[in-house]
Amino acid sequence: MSHTLFARDAASVLLESVRPLVEMMFVTSAASEANFSDVEVSVHDLISRVRPILVTSAISAAIRCCSHTYSCPDCGRFLTGWGTRSRSIMTSQGEANVQIPRYRCEQCDCEYSPILESNALSNTHFTLGAKERIVTEATDDAYAGVSESLPEIGIHVSAKEVDRQVMQAARWHWEEEHTEIADAFTPDTRIEGLYPWHGWEGQEWAQISSTPAKSVPRSVVRTGSLSGSMHDVV
Secondary structure: OOHHHHHHHHHHHHHHHHHHHHHHHHHHHHOOOOOHHHHHHHHHHHHHHHHHHHHHHHHHHHHHHOOOOOEOOOOOOEOEEEEEEEEEEEEOOEEEEEEEEEEEEOOOOEEEOHHHHHOOOOOOOEOHHHHHHHHHHHOOOOHHHHHHHHHHHOOOOOHHHHHHHHHHHHHHHHHHHHHHHHHHOOOOOOOOOOOOOOOOOOOOEEEEEEOOOOEEEEEEOOOOOOOEEHHHHO
8 A cells, every 4th residue: 555545544544533522622612602711621622632642643654654674783684573562652742652563583582673773762752852842941941840831732751851851962962062073173283262361360260151051151250159160160
């Protein structure tokens, strides 16, 4: 079956499954006597119920229609299907509960889940898109606030998990940044200082402005509230 024909059949099945929910929204709205608060509640309820259905259906379609032809990374032998396992996947658009195909190399006797591995989901159930959404939200709000607001868009995550995702993203950024620096400069390359140090003799403190994403040197101060030492900044 072509992807187009599959999409049409899958869409028909999906529409039938959500039809009762859509009809309930219209029944509630029609009976509201033009009370928009009731209408808003009915729409919110519909979206909350339909979101996981949509995400699960889309992920399941992607899994079903991929090639399913994989080879062992060690010996190169084609992998043999080894059943499926249930897996919860948190995407940027909400949670999906799907069946993930498992494979086994009969030569090496190792098991693999290529779909999980290719999507960086071997040790987590958050997709890269979900991680990006979480970290982006975390730059504008406290972690506890993020964990309370994200369920509105279908992403359920604890404040502790938000902190873990932010730290992971920061590590990725640090590694990428230092790799670029290593590629651009040799050990013999002399990097000029960003600020001239002439006349700063005797200065002991620097003021640092901090955000969840970065720390930015602002000015050198002699008195007042001290955020860090000049030695630490350098």
